[in-house]
Amino acid sequence: MPPTISSVPDQTISEGTSTQVLPVTLGDSLVPANNLVLTASSSNTNLVPNSNIALGGSGASRTVKITPAAYQAGTVIVTLIVNNNQPIANTATNSFLVTVQTTPAGYWRQQYFGTTANAGNAADGADPAGDGIVNVLKRFLGLNPFVAYPPSVLPTGAMQATNFTMSYTHSLIATDLTYQGKWSPDLSGWQTNNITDVAVSTNGNVETRVESIPAKTSDPLFLRLRVTSP
16 A cells, blocks of 8 residues: 555645645554655645655654745745655655746746746846836836837827827736826926826727827927836
8 A cells, every 4th residue: 555645735825925835644554654754745846846845744743945046936845755665556646736826927927938036137227128228117118128129109199180199009907007197398397287098999808998198290299107016
């Protein structure tokens, strides 16, 4: 008969934290519990190195604690293996999923840079593509930070009938970024009154929005979009 190992429920934790000390019960009909060997492995060693799986306890009552690597998020399957060192039918396994959650900015950085850290090429103010559009703005617009884009991807102004409009894209995933359209007659004082801002299309991930304000072609008028990160 092989040894037995209890199940561990799936875990969801926040970036920068560890799981609780999780109980694991071992058993064997022939081998004393103290002689059972418990080991563990990670399916994603970038997120959870094997060395970050801490095993403890003794006898039948063992424990496991998972500590993700710094500035990492995502999912990992942790597999526990108990071995009774017998010639045949000597192992039993149990696996559970660990989900490490982060902020919307962290997920975006993880996707493109392999880290959630706001540093280096992944920093909000960095411009790894060298096109003058910094990361935080590309995240807002729903753009790839490694692609050099033309200026036409930025908010664009136009006259439509008697309205001055500005169209722009907005990532629906960048829920932590706030944005506000403002207008000015002289680039000095900026106001928000009389502006309408509506979504005109979406692909489910990125929407196109249009801001507009009544205008006369004979009067100077400027629109701007302010994007703010937490």
